[in-house]
Structures are given as C-alpha cells and as structure tokens.
Amino acid sequence: MIRLENIEQKYDLGEQEVVALNNISLEIKEGEFVAIMGPSGSGKSTLLNLLGILDNPSAGKFYLEGHDITSLPDKEQARIRNKHFGFIFQSFNLFSELSAMENVMLPMSYAGVSFSDRKSRAKELLTQMGLSHRLNHLPTMMSGGEQQRVAIARALSNKPSLILADEPTGNLPTAKGQEILDILKGLHKQGTTIVMVTHNDEQAQMADRVIYMQDGSIQDSSKQDNKVLESQRGE
Ligand SMILES: Nc1ncnc2c1ncn2[C@@H]1O[C@H](COP(=O)(O)OP(=O)(O)OP(=O)(O)O)[C@@H](O)[C@H]1O
Ligand SMILES: [Mg+2]
Structure with a gap:
C-alpha cells in the first residue's frame, strides 16, 4: 500500500539543523496493523505525518499504491489525504x-x-460510536473519550483505507483508552489498515508488527533480538 524509500526529514532552525528522520525505508501492507514505538523525540509523529502526507520529506520517495506522490502538487496531495x-x-x-x-x-x-x-x-457513524445522544454537542460539552469517538467518526467519514493514529489514548484514562483501542481493533478486523503511535506495550502487542524508532531511525529488529539474547546471556 505504502512504500517509503530512504526518507529524510530535516528542519532548518537557522544555526541548528534538526534531523528528525534519517534514511527511513518502510513498507505498510494493505490490512496491516502497525504500531510505532520509541522514546520522546525519536521521530514517531514526524513519520506518521509523512505517512499521512501532512508533510513532505526533505529527501526520499513515497509510493502510494505504486505511484510516487512526493512530487504531486499540494492540492492533489490534499485530495488523496482526504479520500484515503x-x-x-x-x-x-x-x-x-x-x-x-x-x-x-x-x-x-x-x-x-x-x-x-x-x-x-455522520449520524450513522456517531451512533456506531455510541454517541447518538451527543449529536449536537460542542466538543467542550463532551468528555475526552466522547471527543475521541467523535474524532474517530470524523476519521471514518470518507471510508479511508488507512487510519493514522498518534497516541490516540494518550489523553484518556485507561478504561476509556481501552474503548478506543477496541474500536480500532474492530476497524482492523473489517480490513482497515492502521498505523498507531503508542507508548503502551500492551497496545503495541495488539499490532501485527511493531516498529521501534530511535534518534530518527528505525531500529533493526534483528539487532533488537540480539540485544535480548545478549541480556539473557548477561553480556
Ligand atoms: N517543526 C519542527 N521544527 C523543528 N524541529 C522539529 C519540528 N517537528 C519536530 N521536530 C524535531 O524532530 C524530532 C522528532 O520529533 P517528533 O515529534 O517526531 O518526536 P516523537 O517521537 O513524536 O516524540 P513524542 O513521543 O514526544 O511525541 C524532535 O527532535 C523534534 O524536536
Ligand atoms: Mg509525537
């Protein structure tokens, strides 16, 4: 579905240059549930924003269904984003x-x-989210969990093939977070591709695959395994 090749994202802050993503190559397959983990500042949100074409990379290629979309005009990118x-x-x-x-x-x-x-x-989606009694409420009149369910209904409005979620339960108490996770799991079961940033190990375990970020790079999963082996051997 999506293929990133040698993606770099740099921010030029005058004297200082921040390399937020460094040589990222990654494939997201149709129907996958991928979790992205890693320390604060490691580039998770930057990567998610790139995957959603909310930002353009400084270098590298982005293929959506085999088409290079990095060089498309902003308007066309916005149309793709809104539709998919x-x-x-x-x-x-x-x-x-x-x-x-x-x-x-x-x-x-x-x-x-x-x-x-x-x-x-909209009424159908909000009802599915258990919010049929909150249709005309403003966000300030709703709890955090209710607001996030409105946000999910909104995310689903154009029947997207990919859902990008950046710490979707980060501002919610555990029980409410679990409700949101259950909704995402249900969507995945119905065939929606999901990429979710999370700090929560339990949530990440629900994904088909976990990507670990460190200093703007994806950590090699084989190295991860080696680390585990080393620690088991007491090295
Ligand atoms: N607009 C920007 N201008 C300059 N630097 C930025 C900008 N956005 C992000 N960065 C830098 O890029 C790096 C990665 O940021 P990012 O927001 O992707 O991290 P993150 O992994 O999502 O962290 P967190 O877990 O705290 O949300 C950080 O060093 C951050 O300071
Ligand atoms: Mg972030």
Whole structure:
C-alpha cells in the first residue's frame, strides 16, 4: 500500500539543523496493523505525518499504491489525504465551534458529498460510536473519550483505507483508552489498515508488527533480538 524509500526529514532552525528522520525505508501492507514505538523525540509523529502526507520529506520517495506522490502538487496531495486517510490525534483536534455532527460532516463536504448524505452518514457513524445522544454537542460539552469517538467518526467519514493514529489514548484514562483501542481493533478486523503511535506495550502487542524508532531511525529488529539474547546471556 505504502512504500517509503530512504526518507529524510530535516528542519532548518537557522544555526541548528534538526534531523528528525534519517534514511527511513518502510513498507505498510494493505490490512496491516502497525504500531510505532520509541522514546520522546525519536521521530514517531514526524513519520506518521509523512505517512499521512501532512508533510513532505526533505529527501526520499513515497509510493502510494505504486505511484510516487512526493512530487504531486499540494492540492492533489490534499485530495488523496482526504479520500484515503483518516487521522486520530492525542488531543482529539476537533473544531471547537462545530458540533459533533458538523465535525464529522466536514471532511465529506471537501469530498463533494451532498448535504443530506453527509448528515445521514455522520449520524450513522456517531451512533456506531455510541454517541447518538451527543449529536449536537460542542466538543467542550463532551468528555475526552466522547471527543475521541467523535474524532474517530470524523476519521471514518470518507471510508479511508488507512487510519493514522498518534497516541490516540494518550489523553484518556485507561478504561476509556481501552474503548478506543477496541474500536480500532474492530476497524482492523473489517480490513482497515492502521498505523498507531503508542507508548503502551500492551497496545503495541495488539499490532501485527511493531516498529521501534530511535534518534530518527528505525531500529533493526534483528539487532533488537540480539540485544535480548545478549541480556539473557548477561553480556
Ligand atoms: N517543526 C519542527 N521544527 C523543528 N524541529 C522539529 C519540528 N517537528 C519536530 N521536530 C524535531 O524532530 C524530532 C522528532 O520529533 P517528533 O515529534 O517526531 O518526536 P516523537 O517521537 O513524536 O516524540 P513524542 O513521543 O514526544 O511525541 C524532535 O527532535 C523534534 O524536536
Ligand atoms: Mg509525537
């Protein structure tokens, strides 16, 4: 589905240059559930933003279904993003002046869906998320778990093939976080590809594959195994 080749992401801060991602090559297969782990500042969010074409890399290639999309104009990238990707963030990122319904309807209006279809799909998704009694609530009138479920409904509005989630349970108490995880697991079962950044080992275990980041690079999984072996041998 997605292939990254030798991706670099650098930020030029005048005197200082930050290398956020260093020579990343990675493949995400259709239907996979991938977890990204690693210390703070290791480049997890930067990688997720690149995967979602929210940012362009400083160097390297990004192939979506075999097509190089790094050189596409911004407008075309935005269209692909809106049609194929759904985003879930740690801080929910809902529009505070819009109701739950309006938040979920918004991406569909960019995709040219008619008002009545937007309305019925938003209502259906929010009902699926257990929020049929919160349709006209503003984000400030909802709990964190409710807000995140609105965000998931919004992420699903255009039937994305890929969900990108950056610490989706980071701001929630454990029980509420588990609800969100169960929803993601259900979506994965239905065939949605999911890439999720998490600090939580238990959550990562639910993924098909875990990618460990360190200082902007993906750690070689064979080296990881070696480390475990070394520690077992007491080296
Ligand atoms: N816009 C930016 N300008 C300059 N440096 C940035 C920018 N965004 C990120 N960085 C730097 O890139 C590196 C990777 O940041 P990133 O946000 O991807 O880390 P992370 O692994 O998601 O960390 P956390 O677990 O704290 O969310 C960090 O050193 C960060 O300071
Ligand atoms: Mg981050």
